[in-house]
Amino acid sequence: MSSEENYKLDFSHPGKIFFAGIGGISMSGLAEILVDAGFEVLGSDRDKSPITEALEKKGVKVYYGQKKENITKDIDCVVFTAAIGPDNPEYIATKELGLKSVSRGELVGQMMSNYSVPIAVSGTHGKTTTTSMISEILLEAGLDPTINNGGVLKSIGGNTRVGGHKYFVAEACEYTNSFLHFLPKIGVIMNIEEDHLDFFRDLDDIRKSFREFANLLPDDGALVICGDIEDYHEITKDLKCRVVTFSAKGKDVYGNPTDYKAENISFNRLGCAEFDEINKRGMRKISLKVPGEHNITNALAALAVGDIVNTEYQSGACALNRFTGADRRFEYKGEVNGFTIVDDYAHHPTEIHATMKAASMIEYNKLYVVFQPHTYTRTRSFFDEFVNELSAADVVIMPDIYAAREKDNLGISSKDLCDALSKKGTESYYIPDFKEIENFLLKNCTKGDLVITMGAGEANKIGDALIMSK
Numbered sequence: 001m002s003s004e005e006n007y008k009l010d011f012s013h014p015g016k017i018f019f020a021g022i023g024g025i026s027m028s029g030l031a032e033i034l035v036d037a038g039f040e041v042l043g044s045d046r047d048k049s050p051i052t053e054a055l056e057k058k059g060v061k062v063y064y065g066q067k068k069e070n071i072t073k074d075i076d077c078v079v080f081t082a083a084i085g086p087d088n089p090e091y092i093a094t095k096e097l098g099l100k101s102v103s104r105g106e107l108v109g110q111m112m113s114n115y116s117v118p119i120a121v122s123g124t125h126g127k128t129t130t131t132s133m134i135s136e137i138l139l140e141a142g143l144d145p146t147i148n149n150g151g152v153l154k155s156i157g158g159n160t161r162v163g164g165h166k167y168f169v170a171e172a173c174e175y176t177n178s179f180l181h182f183l184p185k186i187g188v189i190m191n192i193e194e195d196h197l198d199f200f201r202d203l204d205d206i207r208k209s210f211r212e213f214a215n216l217l218p219d220d221g222a223l224v225i226c227g228d229i230e231d232y233h234e235i236t237k238d239l240k241c242r243v244v245t246f247s248a249k250g251k252d253v254y255g256n257p258t259d260y261k262a263e264n265i266s267f268n269r270l271g272c273a274e275f276d277e278i279n280k281r282g283m284r285k286i287s288l289k290v291p292g293e294h295n296i297t298n299a300l301a302a303l304a305v306g307d308i309v310n311t312e313y314q315s316g317a318c319a320l321n322r323f324t325g326a327d328r329r330f331e332y333k334g335e336v337n338g339f340t341i342v343d344d345y346a347h348h349p350t351e352i353h354a355t356m357k358a359a360s361m362i363e364y365n366k367l368y369v370v371f372q373p374h375t376y377t378r379t380r381s382f383f384d385e386f387v388n389e390l391s392a393a394d395v396v397i398m399p400d401i402y403a404a405r406e407k408d409n410l411g412i413s414s415k416d417l418c419d420a421l422s423k424k425g426t427e428s429y430y431i432p433d434f435k436e437i438e439n440f441l442l443k444n445c446t447k448g449d450l451v452i453t454m455g456a457g458e459a460n461k462i463g464d465a466l467i468m469s470k
Contacts, residue, residue: 015076019043029160105178123190133302140319141311151326227252271361292358338447349385364450372455402457
């Protein structure tokens with residue numbers, strides 16, 4: 001939603017802010033920052049959750065169920081996510097009362113203007129982990145950052161940390177071009193691939209938005225960009241800010257050396273990388289505690305940002321060598337009846353590929369993947385790619401597609417994916433009910449097997465229920 005009311009967030013004059021969908025991981029974090037800044041915060045969500053309960057303990061009034069009567073004339077501004085459409089009753093009430101409103105992206109951008117060094121991490125994949133790594137480096141250096149992450153970070157006990165007014169670290173999502181409302185001084189672009197095709201026309205349209213994101217950076221700012229991105233000079237050309245490149249390969253797509261690279265890479269028995277990180281300042285030994293080759297790339301980006309803000313050189317290595325990951329990023333949940341449960345947020349074929357590759361580095365007897373597709377548009381757009389990546393599992397189980405903001409009107413289903421996997425030779429089961437999936441796993445998984453619950457929806461609840469059943 002684009003605001004026509006021109007609300008301006010003023011930390012020196014805190015007002016009354018309403019969040020429609022306050023229980024979301026990003027919205028709740030923003031709400032928490034405003035509460036600590038002295039704003040009166042309230043909001044709504046469909047159901048009670050640990051997130052909304054935590055907000056209520058902080059004094060936030062949360063309404064359950066989105067209704068017109070939740071919106072009152074004394075509210076200074078209403079914050080909406082991209083999932084809120086013009087038929088939403090709170091949206092309608094906001095318009096009828098003539099209240100000021102902003103999108104989530106606009107709010108983040110306004111927040112950034114209150115910090116000296118706002119850092120925005122963008123890309124199709126890897127945003128949450130890279131944001132987490134940057135946060136850990138700044139914390140290790142004692143820079144007291146304010147953090148708004150897309151996942152729970154164990155070291156801060158949540159996805160949000162309210163710190164000082166110099167450093168602000170946040171994810172920058174391209175969906176609906178929300179990141180174009182941001183005002184970063186340091187920007188990160190991890191990768192650029194096709195996604196969110198319910199909004200973007202094609203990859204060229206997506207690249208155009210990332211180019212606009214790069215143009216947001218001031219002359220005295222910096223862009224940290226992956227040298228593996230095809231034709232990335234198209235994104236960086238004519239930028240007046242500093243441009244820093246990184247790649248685990250050590251060379252960019254043009255064959256030029258990147259500013260940050262990894263050498264002498266090896267993996268331990270848990271699939272975690274050990275390598276020498278090399279840049280113009282020297283070499284640092286990195287021993288990650290998060291599995292997968294993709295985390296080498298995430299680490300290089302984070303180290304580059306740490307150096308740009310002049311953290312002590314070895315503090316970055318110390319922080320990453322202790323970092324154990326954000327929640328739902330190849331997160332070890334526990335064991336049940338001798339089989340291991342891991343949860344991962346992967347919901348795009350490239351992310352699934354990275355997760356499956358990380359799993360392949362771990363010893364197990366049989367790999368069960370419980371995958372909940374996220375949105376009908378994404379499922380239809382990447383149908384063949386999903387089938388190809390998921391076929392690496394021994395057994396795939398799928399509940400219904402998680403609709404999120406969409407309606408079931410595209411003629412695509414989880415059963416279609418399962419049928420295609422079966423034709424490819426992968427044992428696959430369409431099981432709509434979560435409880436039935438839990439029973440299936442308890443009946444079929446044996447000691448030494450690995451179960452990965454996967455997706456951006458609610459598949460993680462299956463693993464949690466199994467752990468609780470012990």
